[in-house]
Amino acid sequence: MSDRSLVSRLMQHDLGSRIFIGVLLLVGLGMPLAHLLLPESSFLHPSTYTLSLVGKYMTYALLAISIDLIWGYCGILSLGHTAFFALGGYAMGMYLMRQIGTRGVYGDPVLPDFMVFLSWESLPWYWQGMDMFWFAMLMVLLVPGLLALVFGWLAFRSRVAGVYFSIITQALTFALMLAFFRNEMGFGGNNGLTDFKDILGYDLQATGTRIGLFMVTALALGLGYLACRWIVGSRFGRVVTAIRDGEGRARFIGYRVEHYKLWLFVFSGVLAGIAGALYVPQVGIINPGEFAPLNAIEAVVWVVVGGRGTLYGAVLGAVLVNYMKTYFTVAWPEAWLYALGTLFVVVTLFLPRGVVGLLEKLRRQKA
Amino acid sequence: MNIIMARLPLTGSIIALLCYLMWWPMQAQADEEGMPEAGMPDEWVQEVVTDEFADMLAELATASFPRKVELVNTLQLRGWPGVRDALAGLLEGELYFSQEEQPEGIRVYVVSGREGDFTLLDPVTQQTEQREALSGLRRITTNNPLRRNLRGAVARFDLLDESPAVRRQAVAELRRGLDSDAILLLRERLVTETHRGVTRDIEVALALYDLESSDAEVRLTALEVLSGELGNDVYNRVQRLLATDASGEPLEPDAAVRHMASLAIDRIEQRRSFFGFLETLFFGLSFGSVLVLAAIGLAITFGVMGVINMAHGELIMIGAYTSYVVQLLMPNHIGVAILVAVPAAFMVSGLVGVLIERGVVRFLYGRPLETLLATFGISLILQQLVRTVFSPLNRQVQTPDWMSGLLRFNDVFAITYNRLYILIFMFIVFALLWLVMHRTSLGLKVRAVSQNRAMARAMGVRSDRIDALTFGLGSGIAGVAGVALSLLTNVGPNMGQAYIIDSFMVVVFGGVGNLWGTLIGGMSLGLGTKLVEPHVGAVMAKILMLVFIILFIQKRKQGLFPQKGRSAEGH
Amino acid sequence: MKLPRSLEAFADRSQVFDLVNPAVRSPKLDVSHGTILYLEDITVSFDGFRALNDLTLYVAPGELRCIIGANGAGKTTMMDVITGKTRPDSGTAFFGQSIDLLRLSEPEIAQAGIGRKFQKPTVFPEHTVFENLELAMAGDRRAWKMLCARLTSEQHDRIDEVLALIGLAAQRQAPAGSLSHGQKQWLEIGMLLMQRPALLLVDEPVAGMTPQETERTAELLVSLAGQHTVVVVEHDMDFVRSIARTVTVLHEGSVLAEGNMADVQADPRVVEVYLGEPA
Numbered sequence A: 001m002s003d004r005s006l007v008s009r010l011m012q013h014d015l016g017s018r019i020f021i022g023v024l025l026l027v028g029l030g031m032p033l034a035h036l037l038l039p040e041s042s043f044l045h046p047s048t049y050t051l052s053l054v055g056k057y058m059t060y061a062l063l064a065i066s067i068d069l070i071w072g073y074c075g076i077l078s079l080g081h082t083a084f085f086a087l088g089g090y091a092m093g094m095y096l097m098r099q100i101g102t103r104g105v106y107g108d109p110v111l112p113d114f115m116v117f118l119s120w121e122s123l124p125w126y127w128q129g130m131d132m133f134w135f136a137m138l139m140v141l142l143v144p145g146l147l148a149l150v151f152g153w154l155a156f157r158s159r160v161a162g163v164y165f166s167i168i169t170q171a172l173t174f175a176l177m178l179a180f181f182r183n184e185m186g187f188g189g190n191n192g193l194t195d196f197k198d199i200l201g202y203d204l205q206a207t208g209t210r211i212g213l214f215m216v217t218a219l220a221l222g223l224g225y226l227a228c229r230w231i232v233g234s235r236f237g238r239v240v241t242a243i244r245d246g247e248g249r250a251r252f253i254g255y256r257v258e259h260y261k262l263w264l265f266v267f268s269g270v271l272a273g274i275a276g277a278l279y280v281p282q283v284g285i286i287n288p289g290e291f292a293p294l295n296a297i298e299a300v301v302w303v304v305v306g307g308r309g310t311l312y313g314a315v316l317g318a319v320l321v322n323y324m325k326t327y328f329t330v331a332w333p334e335a336w337l338y339a340l341g342t343l344f345v346v347v348t349l350f351l352p353r354g355v356v357g358l359l360e361k362l363r364r365q366k367a
Numbered sequence B: 001m002n003i004i005m006a007r008l009p010l011t012g013s014i015i016a017l018l019c020y021l022m023w024w025p026m027q028a029q030a031d032e033e034g035m036p037e038a039g040m041p042d043e044w045v046q047e048v049v050t051d052e053f054a055d056m057l058a059e060l061a062t063a064s065f066p067r068k069v070e071l072v073n074t075l076q077l078r079g080w081p082g083v084r085d086a087l088a089g090l091l092e093g094e095l096y097f098s099q100e101e102q103p104e105g106i107r108v109y110v111v112s113g114r115e116g117d118f119t120l121l122d123p124v125t126q127q128t129e130q131r132e133a134l135s136g137l138r139r140i141t142t143n144n145p146l147r148r149n150l151r152g153a154v155a156r157f158d159l160l161d162e163s164p165a166v167r168r169q170a171v172a173e174l175r176r177g178l179d180s181d182a183i184l185l186l187r188e189r190l191v192t193e194t195h196r197g198v199t200r201d202i203e204v205a206l207a208l209y210d211l212e213s214s215d216a217e218v219r220l221t222a223l224e225v226l227s228g229e230l231g232n233d234v235y236n237r238v239q240r241l242l243a244t245d246a247s248g249e250p251l252e253p254d255a256a257v258r259h260m261a262s263l264a265i266d267r268i269e270q271r272r273s274f275f276g277f278l279e280t281l282f283f284g285l286s287f288g289s290v291l292v293l294a295a296i297g298l299a300i301t302f303g304v305m306g307v308i309n310m311a312h313g314e315l316i317m318i319g320a321y322t323s324y325v326v327q328l329l330m331p332n333h334i335g336v337a338i339l340v341a342v343p344a345a346f347m348v349s350g351l352v353g354v355l356i357e358r359g360v361v362r363f364l365y366g367r368p369l370e371t372l373l374a375t376f377g378i379s380l381i382l383q384q385l386v387r388t389v390f391s392p393l394n395r396q397v398q399t400p401d402w403m404s405g406l407l408r409f410n411d412v413f414a415i416t417y418n419r420l421y422i423l424i425f426m427f428i429v430f431a432l433l434w435l436v437m438h439r440t441s442l443g444l445k446v447r448a449v450s451q452n453r454a455m456a457r458a459m460g461v462r463s464d465r466i467d468a469l470t471f472g473l474g475s476g477i478a479g480v481a482g483v484a485l486s487l488l489t490n491v492g493p494n495m496g497q498a499y500i501i502d503s504f505m506v507v508v509f510g511g512v513g514n515l516w517g518t519l520i521g522g523m524s525l526g527l528g529t530k531l532v533e534p535h536v537g538a539v540m541a542k543i544l545m546l547v548f549i550i551l552f553i554q555k556r557k558q559g560l561f562p563q564k565g566r567s568a569e570g571h
Numbered sequence C: 001m002k003l004p005r006s007l008e009a010f011a012d013r014s015q016v017f018d019l020v021n022p023a024v025r026s027p028k029l030d031v032s033h034g035t036i037l038y039l040e041d042i043t044v045s046f047d048g049f050r051a052l053n054d055l056t057l058y059v060a061p062g063e064l065r066c067i068i069g070a071n072g073a074g075k076t077t078m079m080d081v082i083t084g085k086t087r088p089d090s091g092t093a094f095f096g097q098s099i100d101l102l103r104l105s106e107p108e109i110a111q112a113g114i115g116r117k118f119q120k121p122t123v124f125p126e127h128t129v130f131e132n133l134e135l136a137m138a139g140d141r142r143a144w145k146m147l148c149a150r151l152t153s154e155q156h157d158r159i160d161e162v163l164a165l166i167g168l169a170a171q172r173q174a175p176a177g178s179l180s181h182g183q184k185q186w187l188e189i190g191m192l193l194m195q196r197p198a199l200l201l202v203d204e205p206v207a208g209m210t211p212q213e214t215e216r217t218a219e220l221l222v223s224l225a226g227q228h229t230v231v232v233v234e235h236d237m238d239f240v241r242s243i244a245r246t247v248t249v250l251h252e253g254s255v256l257a258e259g260n261m262a263d264v265q266a267d268p269r270v271v272e273v274y275l276g277e278p279a
């Protein structure tokens, strides 16, 4: 019962959080149930397509939360968060790749197809152990976390901040993208990793597996959200916000600003990595395009649209913008970039606090 | 120049190197003038020979190939004026004959020009006429042995030409198929030749021939001449001396010659790698100039105004498309179009820049991260706009004639003119921009506003107008850069994205708010990238450059040339 | 009213509050030689301009030292050097016998026991007054400790006490950004008190305060001296006169005169460069 009390304490005086957790419970349990129980003809029956779409949105939402955590609460704008997302995704992709076994086109029991194609003799060292689920999951956490640790340590220690930080994170993800495009890197080059067959022995195409992945994603999103909520609600969170508002002042009352920023950044990177790892089995592919700086900025815009510094705003923004994207790319693909571009401009100019800010204002006006 | 050199040793050396590279071909040209050649036949001969010449040409038109060879040999011995024209025309496939019922019978012309505008030259009378079409004319055919013969024949003529460049060309031509006739000719020419370059070329040709000699002494002397010579034919020929046959026996029987040959190869390789290095350096400078061009507009908007303009790449793209459109509008004047495109691109991109500033950026001063996002949105809109208006496909901007071609120093080192011009163009743009920023009242006001907005405003500077103008200036320069880049790469909707990260890297690396920093930063990044590229490949070089900058900023976050003063430090 | 009473209690030197005692944080602070702050031959230059020029200054433990000097004399720069914000070109700065300030980072200096109130009040505008004090509270500042840190009732009381002392009890839940200039000054002083530093650097504390508040500040600073060492920079001469024991006059980056108020005021050089007209 202490868990319940912790959760309810986290959401005290926090309508947004309560709504979010409510909706997440509804979606995370309701959609799979509806999919299984309702007849296909029913209006409320979600198709497998809808399920995986919503699952994908949820991984995006988790990415958005990780960005909001550092940007909204600590003022660190990372334009390279897709790097962590993609690294998490690649770690998962490597596991899935090794599960293919002899079912690949070339039927090599160990080497993935693209390595056979490049006529590699043996598995590179960094592919070792990735056939073990636990090890791969460890890498999902470790690789993005380590990158965030090293990069953050370098950057924060020498007090690179503001737009400088944003620009070098962008350079980071750009450099990684270029690197992963190279065949010699051993990550499938241009095509990335794909043609996955199963995860933990369950067929990835099977309805049961899809529902399982969906529910795991919902759970991860919920837990990630609560963890962030806990962090920002703790005194650590207050120090972090203090650093955002007055970095120098925080130093002069004795806080080692670099450490706070670093740990927050690492946690955020790990969160993004988890999001990437959940994304890959649901969409069935990971390629270097995921590193693209454009994606990173797009993810930042989800947060702006939803309203930064609230966490649930980030979730709302991620879902809203991606729903728009899905809609546009089907209905009117040429207009999508116009819409996205206009969204960037309009939101920064007129809605600095995002949709959540707008709703709050309306609520206050009513009251 | 002296001040610059004293202050900035690196710029100094870059400029010095540039001056040197530009001086070189000029020097060569200067050498080529002067020394008119004697040996043209006198006026009176013409009268007598016309008939014989015309008859031989008429026969040539329809003769069998072996007979053609004979005729060519006779013609070249006669040496009438017009013979060279005819032979060269035959070689190039430009010699035509008419079969109209004319009193004189068959007539032969050298044809030049293109459909609708042909020029016909009668080699015998040296008279020209214009024609719209080539009806009634037939090309005189050639085959390989004949062409080989012709090449030698034309070269023999050219060996007597006034211009040393033509003579060198002729020697090079003869070198391709050295026979005893050619050697005789070259020996003869060597006696009267006064131009150093031509003399050297002839000596090399003779030495190449001497390598075939059965006398080891002769081969040795020849090798001495050839040592360090850069021509590909020389390298291959000397290399052959070191080869072995199937049983492992050296092809060259004499050990002393073999030793000498290997020394010569060493020297040649040394010089080749030196020129290879020069070439890499030039590629580096050229890439650096591209980086500087792309970044320099950003040095204004980001460096001076502190505005993060993510649409900067798209302003470059707009400049490139302007250059494309201007060419479309002036299809017959490609050479001029590119010059018109420069101010046009400045205006178009500058205007777009002013619109962006007035419409969006001005509401976001002091909120850099928001500016970044808003201008990124604008960049997406601009990209899509270009896709809608022009199509998502890449467009090609034609390189004008005066910018195409190679500036060839020797067989291993040549520079493309367009890269050279863009390098020079970059320096011009930089110099102009520097003058604007440091020698005009606009520049003064811009710097005043960037340092202390409130104070500048209090002193009567209309800061919002200055903001718009500055942003316009930076954007216009981006457009101008776009024109230059359109000559190097395809023009497409995504081209801006390719430059934005590089541009930011250059500005940040050079030190924000410092034009010199951008110049030095861009040039050294360009050089650095191209110097490592041969060892690790292009993509890896790029990655290394990014990683290097990321690490560099950790160490010196203010860049190479930090801005000083209280304002630079924040609180 | 609660406030005057606690202030009274504060001024009562017979009773020593726990909160006024310096938190023993750094066992290294060693004042056995009777000096807590050593600044020797400190030179700081910005683009060739010497903001501090061979400045030498010693402060004894428990002292209340006033520093005066014309605008641009280098007072704030001196505090920047002590707190690690600006690194001098040359010279030495020691805190006690053994702590070399020039080798420590800002947070390390703060943790070693030097607190600072800035000339321009800097509080955390989005945090409530209460949270500002909580953030400044002495204690372990390691990141992971903060995740589970909860206020003990003692700490709670201490914050309440300081809140009352600085007169902001009614605004405890108000965001600090909404306070008036004077209230922000008080909040900064409150934060300084929460830090319980051994050495307090106070830059122009009474700018923007009413005469009554100025008086209260004077009393507070005087009461702090003894247990703490206080260095005050102030332009308000009446205020300085009311609290000063030793006064140091800074001029163009070095010490021009030092002594008690009367002597300093009588010094013709001081009169000339700072006080302007003859006293």
Ligand SMILES: Nc1ncnc2c1ncn2[C@@H]1O[C@H](COP(=O)(O)OP(=O)(O)OP(=O)(O)O)[C@@H](O)[C@H]1O
Pocket (backbone or CB within 6 Å): B565, B566, B569, C046, C050, C051, C069, C070, C071, C072, C073, C074, C075, C076, C077, C078, C119
């Ligand atoms: N970061 C800096 N860059 C350049 N100059 C500086 C910097 N910091 C201080 N200065 C200069 O050093 C001198 C001393 O400044 P300081 O702020 O220490 O004066 P002060 O004595 O505190 O003055 P005031 O009474 O006005 O607060 C001033 O002339 C100031 O312009």
Ligand SMILES: [Mg+2]
Pocket (backbone or CB within 6 Å): C075, C076, C077, C119, C203
């Ligand atoms: Mg001051």
